[in-house]
Amino acid sequence: MKITVIGGTGLVGTKLVKALRATGHDVLVAARATGVNTYTGEGLAEALEGADVVVDVSNSSYTDEAAAKEFFYVSTINLLTYGEAAGVPHHVALSVVGTDRLARAEGGYFAAKLQQEQLITSSGRPYSLVHATQFFEFIHTITDNAVRDGAVRVADVLVRPLAADDVADALAQVAIGDPLFATAEYAGPEIFTLEELARIDLRSRKDDREAAPDPLGTYFGARLSSRDLLPDATATISRTTYENWRTQKPSGEAAVFE
Template sequence: MRITVIGGTGLIGTRVVRSLRASGHDTVIASRATGVNSFTGDGLEHALSGAQVVVDVSNSSYTDEAGAQEFFSISTMNLLAYGEAAGVAHHVALSVVGTDRLARAQGGYFIAKEQQERLISSSGRPYSLVHATQFFEFVRNITDHAMREGAAHVADVLVQPMAADDVARAVAGTALAEPRFGMVEHGGPEVFSLKEIAALDLRARQDDREVVADPLGTYFGAHLAARDLLPEATATIAPTRYHEWRVQKQASA
């Protein structure tokens, strides 16, 4: 099967490509680094030529609502239009567990993600949406984003994070299956408070700054209830625990 991975040189994209190629599939890496730009359309026609599946794991470099909306709406419409012209039979997109809740909480980036999902689901094209929880690799970004006056003021919420390798396997597995015409959820095997996982990450980096669970804290602009970032009980649970991931990361450093 020929599969085009949009964002194929990023954190998740490289892993998706590796997983698909290990399964023997003809996989096209599409990103700005390879001359393909889903936002401008440059290189898309060639990248999608002959593809049965397109996997979109690209991301906006903007986390504000206006910037993220522009990126996701234009890129998604381009992918749907070029994909239809190329005869792509399955559009797979990676998104976030609780996108609808995060959008209602006025998280600008997540409003843009929800709109992306609506564009895909209303397109009439065969599709699957993969909702994943936060990546272990992303915890550092969350913590750094919450730093104020020498301490990380993180939202007082629960998280169920997973390894990027497990996210990629979930995306690749969805790409190889029949279109769901809906969403599938994936989460990690352990539940942490965001304060707890942020502190573990800082200690692993030999950073002794304090982490505070702030009841008024936001998650990238979204005001959340305690369980808003958790998947439903029906979610597929990934195998890799945080300690196992950390040991593997240190061994490969």
């Protein structure tokens, strides 16, 4: 299959490209660095020509709602329009578990992601949406974002994070299959409180600060209920634990789901 990966030079994109090529697929890496810009349309027609699947794992560098919405709106419309013109029979996009809940609670970047999903699902084009929980690779960022006056005060919520390698493998499996016309959720095997994850992260960095749950704390500005970041019971669960990822940091290996 010929598969065009939008955002193919990013964290998940590079892993996805490697996974797809390892199984014999013809993969085109589409990113600004390779002359493809989904926002302006530059190089997009050529990138999608003859593609069997387009997988969008691109991201906005803007986190404020107006700018993120503009990026995702224009880029997604361009991908859908150019994809239809090229006859691409499957549009796959990566998003976040709980996007709708995060958008209602905070708006901002998550409102832009929700808009992206709505554009895809209402387009009439064959599609699959992949929802992933938080990446192990972003736990540092989550912890650092919770620092207030030198103390780590995290939202009192539950999370079920997974490795970016596992996300890439999930995307690869979805991409080579038939369009789902639905959303598939993927999550890690363990449920943590953000407090537990923050403590593990701080100790791994030899940071002696203590993490504590804050009932009034927010997750990147969103005030959430304790289970709002967890997937549904039908989610596909990976087998890579946080401890295994931390100690082994596997790269490019096929993820195993159960």
